[in-house]
Amino acid sequence: MITNINLKIAEEIRVRGTVQGVGFRPTVYRLAKLCNLRGEVCNDGEGVLIKVVGTAEAVETFVDRLQQECPPLAKIEAIARFPLSQSPNYTDFTITQSISNKVKTSITPDAATCPQCKAEIFDPFSRWYRYPFTNCTHCGPRLSIVRAIPYDRRNTSMANFTMCADCAKEYADVTNRRFHAQPVACHFCGPKAWLERADGKPIVSDMFSMLDDVDAVCTLLQRGEIVAIKGIGGIHLACDATNETAVQKLRERKHRYHKPFALMAKNLEIIEKYCVINELERELLESAAAPIVLLKLKEHNPEIPKPIAASVAPNIKSLGFMLPYTPLHHLILRRMERPIVLTSGNLSDEPQCITNEVAKDKLSKIADYFLLHNRDIVNRVDDSVVKVVGNRLQILRRARGYAPAPIRLPSGFEQAPPILAMGSELKNTFCLLREGEAILSQHLGDLENVAALTAYRETLELYLHLFEHKPEAIALDLHPEYLSTKIGKELGINQVYSIQHHHAHIAACMAENGITLETKPILGIALDGLGYGEDGTLWGGEFLLADYRSYERLATFKPIAMLGGEQAIYQPWRNTYAHLMAGFNWEELEVKYRELEILEFLGRQPRSLLNQMLVKGINSPLASSAGRLFDGVAAALGICCDRASYEGQGAIELEALVDDIDEETGYPFEIISAPIYYLEPRTMWQALLTDLQQGVSQRVMATRFHLGLAKAIASMVNHLRETHSFTQVALTGGVFQNQVLLEQVSKQLNVMDLTVLTHSLVPANDGGLSLGQVAIAAAKSIQKGNIKCV
Incomplete structure (x- = not known):
């Protein structure tokens, strides 16, 4: 000292x-x-x-x-x-000038427009008045425009724009807010935005009054047009959210028939007319990350001049809202006193367009107009999606505003060598590990789509280049047919760790909650759609006693056939039929419940063929999937029974029905032991079918199902605690994005004096899987003292 x-x-x-x-x-x-x-x-x-x-x-x-x-x-x-x-x-x-050497720094996420820049674009005396690309050191594009580190202008897509004398003066003035702000620009020297018609015809000034092309977009939206808008990390499709005709037209053209649309409003006052907003939700909306925040819809507000179109979020009691996060959005919405739809510019299931040429090629039959600009988007960055559960942040999609901010792993992980984790097949992210720091990519989507797979390869190459990352080991999902697994093997990294899907989910939850390497095993409950089990079957409702290095499967949901394989995901009735046939015989059901709509519907299906598939196991693998249980129950209640237009639709709409949960008793499940403990749903189905027969409302039945399942999970935990020592329980997997289930299970485990771990830094779904993969691979490599193939 x-x-x-x-x-x-x-x-x-x-x-x-x-x-x-x-x-x-x-x-x-x-x-x-x-x-x-x-x-x-x-x-x-x-x-x-x-x-x-x-x-x-x-x-x-x-x-x-x-x-x-x-x-x-x-x-x-x-x-x-x-x-x-x-x-x-x-x-x-x-x-002094930047020095290029080994990259150990991180890249900042894109940040929403700061209050000072917002004030300048609306100030007629400012030289940034109505300039849609205004930014400073406190806001603006980062990840979306960077090509290399150090983060200097020459290494971004702003390299094509030479600063004018005024911008250069402010850039060099250490007392100025724009000192060394790499994307700094103005009307004179920076990127330009312009409006085009989708049909290629010219736009003439007398078509509508406007201050400029950006202002014209507001008029177009008010008229019911659909406009493709190039933003900071991708191109969006926009329309008036209160215009049912416009929203329906967008759905039909985009081939997105039911999945909820995201909304944007110019200020909180407008959002509060439609939704309930608590303090944390308000902070998230106004934060530099500016994510889409899922908010509870107000049942009725007489002050609303025009309600949100019913087709914005069919059969859902929440809306996903965000505030303007670029000057471009602020300027478009200046005169807009109602919300707009702002959804990704793509055909359903494809990645968002980022170039002008691709947008005009792919979106010309969806959009009526294009608002484009000439600053390249280097990295596609979707909008992040979050919600608040129990006054705690839950990230559903980690992208703009959050990625690629590093996540520091608990002490001890810095001993691990550089590792690359490839993530999952759906909702993919990958993860780089260096010196105990995990760098998770932005959300990249579902790799089964060719365009998304191409984007995945390109983004992976970019990250490895940006961070000069040379992995000595690679972590892959255990499923041999996952494209992320196949691509990982193609990289030729000799040290390979194959990680079981649900172990990775649990490890991700452990890592973000600071669970150290030497902590005694905790109980992880991983509920999702599907994951490849070490026994070659499909898992999806798992109770694993786990640390980072290993796990023991203690219990599961009852394995039920996925009738038709992947078809069971998109035709929920298949899950209903498989569940019923696993617990009953058809003749028994017909005698007791023949008048039920679901029985009539199932009776019209080719039952002889379906039964052969079940008996012989033809394209009907057994799966202990919690997600498919939700689908089966939803279909039985008449919710998207015939077809789901997006993954998890039945479960999402089922949750939206839940009401007065404290006033109900849940449907019963049984705990069976053979050869490991499992939850038997037969008694639940008996109670549910009886309620259907008695004309009980969907709301009551949905509530009873959620409450019964939560109690069954808690009972299983209590049962396992009799023979295994644990004090902490991690709740993870996409099914735990269900707020009702998460809150009810957490509540009952807390009563049992157990510490409950949940997600807040990465998604509970497969978007957080790569963090768990990298943590497991790192723990195993540290345990060995050096990396060897396993």
């Missing part, structure tokens, strides 16, 4: 974390000058490098204030200080 505070010292200070492109160097400069220090600061591949000369007291004050006054978008992961053997001959403090 330095005892003489007036002693002159010279130090090199290394700052790691999210410290580039966020105004960090200007902050260093300002604080160094205030502390009367001499020296320099620069960006390099490891983060920010500072050299200072001054009194010991001044240097200590400088380091303390640097941590306290960190810029809004920055995140300091570590500060390391080293004495300089010779005091450099500095006469002032300066910001």
